[in-house]
Amino acid sequence: EPEVTQTPSHQVTQMGQEVILRCVPISNHLYFYWYRQILGQKVEFLVSFYNNEISEKSEIFDDQFSVERPDGSNFTLKIRSTKLEDSAMYFCASSPTGGRTYEQYFGPGTRLTVT
Amino acid sequence: GEDVEQSLFLSVREGDSSVINCTYTDSSSTYLYWYKQEPGAGLQLLTYIFSNMDMKQDQRLTVLLNKKDKHLSLRIADTQTGDSAIYFCAESMDSNYQLIWGAGTKLIIKP
16 A cells, blocks of 8 residues: 655754755655644644645744655655754655545654754 | 644553544534554544534444534444554644644553
8 A cells, every 4th residue: 555655764953954854745646745743742734735836834834944846756844944842753744636635644754853 | 723622541441442532623624534643653544524424434433523512533343452542633624634633542452
């Protein structure tokens, strides 16, 4: 069964550094999402992406964040100048088209630790 | 803003039914979901229900939706040790598909 994959599984970075989190969505899916879960808090929506542009973004997704689909398979989340409070589990998800866009399939997550 | 609430823990005996409850505030929710997260794993889409439905059954899983009370439940029949996980309730609307999440209910299975 096709799955969303994410790399790395764990990323440790120093405050102020830039990180890129990578995701490979399910191959025939066209909608992509990033969510995050800070330890002990609810999962939060960050951004959705379709047709090579951002569809929706939350208040969290400010100028520090950017997303990109650099090729036909990868979907990336870049966090510039990381802060301690960016430490969280970051989940990528993708959705099919054909009237099933409401089904979101998630990857295993990348745990980001900012020190 | 929208909010989704769940109790944090549920403990049941193996073989019994588990009922995990969720309440939500946004009456314009179109889709309501249950996701499962096993230790060290991602968020697995278990099932979902459209807001114009009252019930959905899928093998051991039964989802009940009371739209008037904005209450969603997930019943797992014949609970097994493999059902141990955190179960998340989530909602979204037709307009943007952003998932709004509950905090998750940890299901603990007693032998």
